[in-house]
Amino acid sequence: MAADKVSQRKEDLLEVIFEIVQDKGYAKSRDIAAALQITPATVTDGFKRLSDAGLVNYEPYGGVTLTEAGSRIARRTKDSHQTLQRLLELAGVEKETADSEACIMEHGLSPDSCDKINRIVAFVEECITDSEMNQRFREILNDSDAAHYHK
Template sequence: MRKRTIEDYVELLYDLQKNKKPVHTNDIASVLNINPASVTEIFQKLNNDGYINYEKYGGATLTQKGEKIAIATKKKHDTLKKFLKILGVDEKIADMDACKIEHVVDPMTMEKLTKFVEFVQRFKGGPRWLDHFKYFYETGKYIECTLIDTAKCPFHRHKSQ
C-alpha cells in the first residue's frame, strides 16, 4: 500500500470520532489492518505535531489544527469523487481515486474542479453536453445539432426552467 499521510489519519480520526471519542489505537488498527503498535507510534507523532491530543492508554482526539485538515481533506475528497462520477467513473473507483488524488493535487486544480462540479450540478440531470459526452464515450460518435430554440439548448437544461 501507498505510504499513508497525516491527512489519511486525521480524516479517519475525524470519522471515527463521530461514533466514539476518544479514538483508540485498536480502532484505527482494525480499520487499516495494521498493527496496534504501529498506531501507537503514529499517535505519538501526530500528538507531537499538534494534530491530536493523545495520552498513553487514553486514545486520541483531534485538535483544532487536526480537525481543520480533516475537514479540508474530506472536502477535497468529496469534490474529486463528485467530479469523477460526473465523468462516468464507477462509484467505487471514484472513491478510491479520490482518496489517492486528494493528497497530491494542487489547490488551483481543486478550485477549478470545485467550480466545474458546481457548474455541472447547476443543471438538473446534468447539462445536455454531458449526455453528448456519454453518448460519445459509448459510441465514439458525436451527436449532430438539431436545435432551433432555447428550450432545447443542449447547454441550458437549466434548473430554473
C-alpha cells in the first residue's frame, strides 16, 4: 500500500515527521500538531492511516518514526519544496511567500521534474555569481514587460 498515491495531507505529515525526527530523533503528536497547526487527534488519526499504509512506525501514546518507504516520500516532498522555494526566491518572490507557495506546488511535482528544476536553479545560481550575469538577471526580473523574453 505504501506504493499507492499518497495524498497531500499525508505528504505534509510525513515531511513534518521527517523534520522533527531529524531534529529530536523521534516525533510526538503534540510536536506535529503544533508544526501543522492541527489538533493532536487529527495527528493521531493520520498516524494510524500512515501506519496502515506502511509509512510510519507508530505506538499509541509513544513517538512515531518513518519506515523506509515513508522516509523516501518525506525526502522527495522536502526536496521538491526546497527546489521550488529556491526557484521562487530566485524569481524575486519574498522568502515567506516562496515557502508558502512551494508548499502548495510541491505535491504535484514528479521526481524527474524536481530534478530538472533543481538543475536549472543550480545553473542560475552559478551564473549569477558572475557580476555581469547577475546584473542582467536582475534587469530581467525588474522588467515589467518581460513578455519579450518568452520567444
